[in-house]
Amino acid sequence: MNYSIAIVDDHPLFIEGFKSFLRLNEKIEELKTALNGKVFIDMMEDGYKPDIVFMDILMPVLNGIETTKYIKTHFPETKIIALSSLESLEHVELMIDAGVDGYLLKEVSPEEITKAIDAVLNKNNYFSNKVLLSLSKRAIIDHGSNNKRLLNKPLSSREREILVMFCKGYTRPEIAKRFHISERTVDKHKENLLAKTGCKNLIRLVIYSIKNELVNLDSLLTF
Numbered sequence: 638m639n640y641s642i643a644i645v646d647d648h649p650l651f652i653e654g655f656k657s658f659l660r661l662n663e664k665i666e667e668l669k670t671a672l673n674g675k676v677f678i679d680m681m682e683d684g685y686k687p688d689i690v691f692m693d694i695l696m697p698v699l700n701g702i703e704t705t706k707y708i709k710t711h712f713p714e715t716k717i718i719a720l721s722s723l724e725s726l727e728h729v730e731l732m733i734d735a736g737v738d739g740y741l742l743k744e745v746s747p748e749e750i751t752k753a754i755d756a757v758l759n760k761n762n763y764f765s766n767k768v769l770l771s772l773s774k775r776a777i778i779d780h781g782s783n784n785k786r787l788l789n790k791p792l793s794s795r796e797r798e799i800l801v802m803f804c805k806g807y808t809r810p811e812i813a814k815r816f817h818i819s820e821r822t823v824d825k826h827k828e829n830l831l832a833k834t835g836c837k838n839l840i841r842l843v844i845y846s847i848k849n850e851l852v853n854l855d856s857l858l859t860f
Contacts, residue, residue, distance in 0.1 A: 641665070681708065719741065789834070
């Protein structure tokens with residue numbers, strides 16, 4: 638399947654380097670850029686509909702958080718991956734609240750960029766390893782606090798196994814292959830996990846699982 642990608646970032650030098658890498662992917666049939674969120678929203682209002690947007694956070698005119706909120710409200714089918722040098726949990730959670738589908742740091746490897754693209758195209762979410770580490774540290778700080786939520790129903794052993802895979806950023810096909818099941822079955826497990834935890838999406842499921850110790854932190858951070 639071919640797809641289109643947009644880069645929204647106010648650093649022209651970074652954009653050129655990132656474009657050079659993305660052009661190596663033969664499946665990318667269209668690649669456009671914008672120097673701030675306002676320019677990009679105008680492009681979408683004029684009919685441009687990319688499959689994936691790599692979104693910086695700190696930009697002039699309109700930042701990545703507000704831009705993501707607008708796009709997810711008016712063009713919810715568009716997948717957005719935050720691509721930023723900011724790894725603070727505050728910015729991660731602000732982008733999650735805005736509706737972002739993934740979060741990568743600009744120091745990320747080419748292999749992980751490809752993995753993130755595959756994940757969001759397969760209706761999954763994707764965190765960079767350092768972002769997962771930040772979430773895990775917050776989980777340790779929150780340990781013993783009163784803000785933990787009970788499960789609606791207990792998780793099965795298979796659901797717990799698949800939950801760990803989701804938290805590590807594995808895609809639906811990868812999970813299906815790992816457990817010798819169909820992708821439809823993976824989707825059913827995901828639906829059950831969301832229902833049992835009361836989470837709206839996979840990113841919230843990851844945060845919930847870490848904070849409520851549904852996954853072992855040591856295994857989660859082993860890649």
